[in-house]
Each structure stands twice: as structure tokens, then as C-alpha cells.
Amino acid sequence: DIQMTQSPSSLSASVGDRVTITCRASQSISTSLNWYQQKPGKAPKLLIYAASSLQSGVPSRFSGSESGTDFTLTISSLQPEDFATYYCQQTYITPYTFGQGTKLGIK
Amino acid sequence: QVQLVESGGALVKPGGSLRLSCAASGFTFSDYYMTWIRQPPGKGLEWVSSIGSNSAYTNYADSVRGRFSISRDNAKNSVYLQMNSLRAEDTAVFYCARGDTDLGYWGQGTLVTVSS
Numbered sequence: 001d002i003q004m005t006q007s008p009s010s011l012s013a014s015v016g017d018r019v020t021i022t023c024r025a026s027q028s029i030s031t032s033l034n035w036y037q038q039k040p041g042k043a044p045k046l047l048i049y050a051a052s053s054l055q056s057g058v059p060s061r062f063s064g065s066e067s068g069t070d071f072t073l074t075i076s077s078l079q080p081e082d083f084a085t086y087y088c089q090q091t092y093i094t095p096y097t098f099g100q101g102t103k104l105g106i107k
Numbered sequence: 108q109v110q111l112v113e114s115g116g117a118l119v120k121p122g123g124s125l126r127l128s129c130a131a132s133g134f135t136f137s138d139y140y141m142t143w144i145r146q147p148p149g150k151g152l153e154w155v156s157s158i159g160s161n162s163a164y165t166n167y168a169d170s171v172r173g174r175f176s177i178s179r180d181n182a183k184n185s186v187y188l189q190m191n192s193l194r195a196e197d198t199a200v201f202y203c204a205r206g207d208t209d210l211g212y213w214g215q216g217t218l219v220t221v222s223s
Binding site: 038044087089094097 | 144151152153154166202209210213215216
């Protein structure tokens with residue numbers, strides 16, 4: 001199975017900060033990488049698909065990029081509603097494995 | 108609007124069985140793959156199973172293969188997950204989602220607890 005390693009596992013930031021979350025795949029997955037946001041007690045929400053494509057309705061402060069087997073989710077200016085847990089998921093080959101999650105908290 | 112509503116979660120003893128259902132509305136159900144994802148309490152997400160639009164394709168995580176079975180009824184706009192030989196480690200919130208790679212719509216989830 002492809003292992004997805006997210007870093008950091010948690011971080012604290014302030015409203016207005018620029019935040020970067022990284023996901024590393026254990027092998028090449030092309031650009032088959034999604035990012036999800038999950039708030040407590042809610043279902044995950046798709047933010048980015050195919051590494052860098054913004055899902056319809058998602059604010060443009062969210063962006064994704066890829067460099068080999070390293071993928072990055074960037075939030076350009078944190079808003080209060082962005083404090084949540086973020087997961088990456090590879091969809092290159094089944095099982096479509098998720099990263100362990102990054103919990104983004106308020107500093 | 109797209110809506111997915113899961114049902115069927117319950118408390119079940121180890122070794123028992125359960126059938127989850129997911130009722131879809133707001134889109135042409137027969138056009139889409141469907142997927143089940145689970146999340147143990149306080150833990151991360153795990154892909155469980157996907158099914159093709161006409162049921163010709165099914166796939167499972169190794170952790171559930173041989174115990175779980177996914178199916179769908181396009182006439183009823185529903186997808187199902189039959190779970191047999193349940194174990195304590197199957198305890199989780201189970202979500203259904205539209206699609207197989209880009210999961211743009213999810214249900215609210217249904218809790219399955221496996222405990223004696």
C-alpha cells in the first residue's frame with residue numbers, strides 16, 4: 001500500500017497567517033492527490049483534487065501544489081472558519097490511503 | 108441539491124452482522140461510483156470500499172475484504188454495505204460518498220459500535 005505521511009501532525013496559527021501543510025507519498029502517485037478539511041462532528045469536505053485543482057465553492061485562499069512525491073496545501077490568510085483537521089488522500093491506486101491528518105488550532 | 112443519508116448503524120456484538128444503507132438524492136445516481144469511508148472515534152479516515160455505476164466494479168480494503176460486501180440499487184438510488192464477522196476494530200463512523208476518487212459529497216455518517 002502507498003503510505004501518505006503528513007506534517008506537521010498539529011500546528012497552531014493566528015488569523016491572517018499563511019499556513020502550509022505537507023503530505024509525502026511513499027512512491028510516485030503522479031498528481032492523484034486530494035485534500036480534505038474536517039471539522040469536529042462533521043463529514044470531510046473536499047478542498048483540492050488532482051493536487052492543485054480547487055473544488056467548486058472553496059475559497060481561493062486554499063491552494064495545492066506538487067513536487068515529485070511531496071504535496072503541499074497552503075492557506076494564504078487563515079480565517080476563523082479554517083481551524084479544522086486536514087487530510088491528504090492518494091487516489092493513484094487502491095487502497096486509496098489517507099494521511100494521518102493535521103490538526104490546525106488557534107494560537 | 109445533492110444529499111446522502113446513511114442509516115443502519117448500531118451496537119453489535121463481535122462476530123455479528125450489520126447492513127448499512129445510503130440513500131442518495133439530487134443527482135443522477137446511476138451515473139456515479141459510490142464509496143464507503145470509515146473513521147474510528149478520534150482517529151483518521153480509512154477508505155473501505157467502492158462500487159462502479161452499474162455494479163460491475165467493486166473493490167475493498169484488505170482489512171474488510173471477505174467480510175464486507177458493497178452493493179447498490181440504482182432503482183432505489185441507494186448503496187449498501189453488508190458487514191459480517193464484525194470485530195471491535197470495525198467500530199467507526201461510516202460515511203458514504205459520491206464518486207471513487209474525488210469525493211465531493213459525503214453523508215453525515217452512521218456510527219457502528221462493535222462491543223460485547
